[in-house]
Amino acid sequence: MTMKPITGKVLRVFPQDTNTDEMISGKYKYDELDLNKLAVHTFESIDPDFYTDSKRTENPIIVAKSNFGCGSSREQAPQVIAACGAVCVIAESFARIFYRNGFNIGLPLIECAGIAEKVHNGDELKINLENGQIKNVTTGEQYDSSPIPEFMQELLDSGGLLRYLKEKDGYGADQ
Numbered sequence: 001m002t003m004k005p006i007t008g009k010v011l012r013v014f015p016q017d018t019n020t021d022e023m024i025s026g027k028y029k030y031d032e033l034d035l036n037k038l039a040v041h042t043f044e045s046i047d048p049d050f051y052t053d054s055k056r057t058e059n060p061i062i063v064a065k066s067n068f069g070c071g072s073s074r075e076q077a078p079q080v081i082a083a084c085g086a087v088c089v090i091a092e093s094f095a096r097i098f099y100r101n102g103f104n105i106g107l108p109l110i111e112c113a114g115i116a117e118k119v120h121n122g123d124e125l126k127i128n129l130e131n132g133q134i135k136n137v138t139t140g141e142q143y144d145s146s147p148i149p150e151f152m153q154e155l156l157d158s159g160g161l162l163r164y165l166k167e168k169d170g171y172g173a174d175q
Contacts, residue, residue, distance in 0.1 A: 003129040008059030008087045010123045019071030024080045039083035054084035064091040065116040069098025078102040103152045106160035112145035
């Protein structure tokens with residue numbers, strides 16, 4: 001399996017403990033199922049310009065301090081981030097359920113110690129998912145990230161859990 005490198009620009013650097021309620025408010029998730037319509041409200045309580053800026057940025061990358069995606073386990077949180085066009089999220093650490101939900105929908109999540117202090121909005125990054133290296137094209141610096149587990153790479157390669165299961169003919173497929 002060969003994972004293609006990801007190239008994009010840092011759209012935002014979020015603080016520690018950015019939670020799923022800040023990503024997409026629960027008041028929207030019950031009335032709207034269309035992810036493109038939900039995406040308009042992504043981060044609106046803490047960053048009203050996020051959606052508009054995400055649509056103006058080619059291959060936006062989100063960066064965050066530790067515990068990104070904490071709070072309630074709403075699966076819409078990584079879904080609306082992806083619907084905004086984000087090609088990946090790099091954080092110092094993720095809440096575990098957000099981490100799994102991200103891979104389940106095919107959104108790459110990369111853990112990299114100290115990343116939020118090393119990059120800035122607008123920096124161009126090139127990420128090699130196979131060896132975990134992140135190159136800041138803007139500054140020339142390089143950072144090492146935690147490797148993505150092989151099974152999670154398989155989920156990404158398939159485009160998420162449901163597509164993976166379809167490719168493998170369901171849950172009971174021999175591997």
